[in-house]
Amino acid sequence: MLWGGNLGQLEIRAEGGATRLVARFPYNAETELAPGRREVIAPRAFADRIEAGGEIHLLFGHDYNRPLASTTAGTLSLRDTDDALEIRAELDGGTSWSRDFLAAHAGGLIRGLSPGFQVLAGGERIERRGNDTVRTITSASLRELSAVTRPAYPTAQIEARAWETHQDRQPYRGLVNPLNRWRA
16 A cells, blocks of 8 residues: 655634544645655546545544544545545544544644555556656555645655566565565
């Protein structure tokens, strides 16, 4: 699973006693993930999974043990446009982690949105631009979205990525290799 995020696009609103989160993950925002490693998520890259209507969660820090909302619970709605993935979530504050999230957001500590996804077969294009490798994600299965402290894009950031293609595999395949956890 890969993670991407969006800096400064989380907004919390109190409306009629409910707490609502509104966020955007913009498409076509190229970022440098590491020296010489760039990535772009193409418009509507997540469309198939969203339109299929499967369960997608909003999590606190990519942790399935700290869910904030979900599509099947009716507390998360997604709108996929050519410009951005837009989300709206209703948060109840009934769990300790949702209260922690709301307090951290109020304190300015959590402002990022980060999608967790798996790139589908044929869903990426990797090219060389000068000394840089640019990966464009064109089709991916969105699994979750997370509120995070340090997303990696200027407008959508990423912490770590698998940069290998199906032909390029890491030489060490044991569980100890920390890079294995980023592999799609």
